[in-house]
Amino acid sequence: MSLMWSVKVVGLGVVAFSLSLELLGWLFGHLRHKRTLNKVLFFPSEVACVEHLFSPNSARACFCPLPHGVETSFSRLLCHILSATSSLDLCVFSFSNMDLSRAVLLLHKKAVTIRVLSDKDYSAITGSQIGILRKAGICVRFDVDSAYMHHKFAVVDGRLLITGSLNWTLTAVQSNLENILITEEAELVQPFIKEFHRLWVLNDPARFYKNLISDDEH
């Protein structure tokens, strides 16, 4: 075999190898992009029964008067919240929606680690679910700052961000024009995880009382 022939074969091999690498890279990038969840939901949501989401294995039919088998913005939102298997970090200004409260309590029962940050004044109003969550043993912290804790976001399993204008109330779900963005994009999820952690530490009651004691000592 001539030297020229060998150079040609090696050259072709190198070209084929780099093309396959490029193809693999494209394929992986494409698959990764396809797997990343990005969804937008708008409210008000249609009103429909969500009972099946709480007990998906139950064979019993629900006989409530609401429409059944209808997928709505609210049922999609609930589904994503109920998909939590390890943690749910929730930062919400107002929380009075019974179905969302039921979902959080169900996750708590399933040993999902739940942390809730909320507004202190708003959690005292009639219908707020914050007290019920606390009574169930869920860790709740309130903003100690004078600024409103006006966020409405949740991070599921440290991978899925749910954020938008929607407060966790029945009015917001059924009557208001609201939006929710649900995404697994790490570039968006990570800053929210960081902000939750910052607020969680900042509003640690132990830290607050320690500051009060050290203020007294001076």
Ligand SMILES: [Zn+2]
């Ligand atoms: Zn029903």
